[in-house]
Amino acid sequence: xxxxxxxxxxDELKNIENLLGELKKEKQPEQCKQEIHIPEVKVEKKHWIDxxxxxxxxxxxxxxxxxxxxxxAIEYFREQLKKxxxxxxxxxxxxxxxxxxxxxxxxxxxxxxxxxxxxxxRKGSVSVYEPIRNTLCELHKKELRKLERKEQTCLKRLxxxxxxxxxxxxxxxxxxxxxxxxxxKMVCKARxxxxxxxxxxxxxxxxxxxxxxxxxAKSLVSVI
Numbered sequence: 001x002x003x004x005x006x007x008x009x010x011d012e013l014k015n016i017e018n019l020l021g022e023l024k025k026e027k028q029p030e031q032c033k034q035e036i037h038i039p040e041v042k043v044e045k046k047h048w049i050d051x052x053x054x055x056x057x058x059x060x061x062x063x064x065x066x067x068x069x070x071x072x073a074i075e076y077f078r079e080q081l082k083k084x085x086x087x088x089x090x091x092x093x094x095x096x097x098x099x100x101x102x103x104x105x106x107x108x109x110x111x112x113x114x115x116x117x118x119x120x121x122r123k124g125s126v127s128v129y130e131p132i133r134n135t136l137c138e139l140h141k142k143e144l145r146k147l148e149r150k151e152q153t154c155l156k157r158l159x160x161x162x163x164x165x166x167x168x169x170x171x172x173x174x175x176x177x178x179x180x181x182x183x184x185k186m187v188c189k190a191r192x193x194x195x196x197x198x199x200x201x202x203x204x205x206x207x208x209x210x211x212x213x214x215x216x217a218k219s220l221v222s223v224i
Contacts (some may be wrong), residue, residue, distance in 0.1 A: 014121055048114045049081045058117045065121055077108055077117055084108060085224055087143050090214045104223035105140045123221040140220035151206060158202045165195045 054062065054074050062073035084101035091097055098118050101108045109118045129182060172188040181187060 013205050042121075046082055049078050052078060052110070052115060052117060053083070054117045054131050055119075061119050061121060063204065073120075074117075077120060077144050080106060081108060081110070081117075087217045087220050087224075088148065088213070091210055100217045100221070102224045105222055105224075107218060107221045123218060136223045137220065140216055140223065143216050144213065144220070147209055148217065150211045151213065154202065154209060158199075161199065161202060165199060169195055 006048055025156055030111050054070070054077065059070050059073055060078070060212075062068045062077070063128075068076060068092075080103050081101055084103035087100045091113075092101040096111075096118070097115070098111050100108060105123045106120070106121050109114065111118055121168045171193055172192050176185050176188045179188075
């Protein structure tokens, strides 16, 4: 026969059930606090500045434009680079690409490998109305980004064109070699000339973009 549960046992079971319920509530995780995500700010590391040197050309420009001797020049421009803003890639007076840094209307062009100061100059004394300084800076930077994207697009297009035109020119030159028809030879030579002219056009387009990028970058020095 099944034994009936007494009232005392029933009360004890209820107490145990209540205790288990309380323990279950205590073990429930607290509501997680919303974490505030602070975006990481990328800061350019400038450990290379202490090792950078000035080229002969840069020393000449420092003497002409700032009246600095070699010792004073390297000390001064290293210090300026630590505080300067990297504006972007430009082409220096020798036709080589470098990074342009700007501070207090002073421009410093550094080699791509960050080992040499290629040249230095003052952008001139320009008074900027403070309330619009940031707006001017942003407009310059926006234009620089647009020109950089355009340059990359044109460079890719130029690379593809060089490969495609090289293949076509080889076929045309082979046809000129094989054919005895003067008219066919003339047509092939005209096509080769057109391909070469298009190559020059694409290269000139990239050169113009670089010149425009230089102008914008140097103009930005005036408002930093």
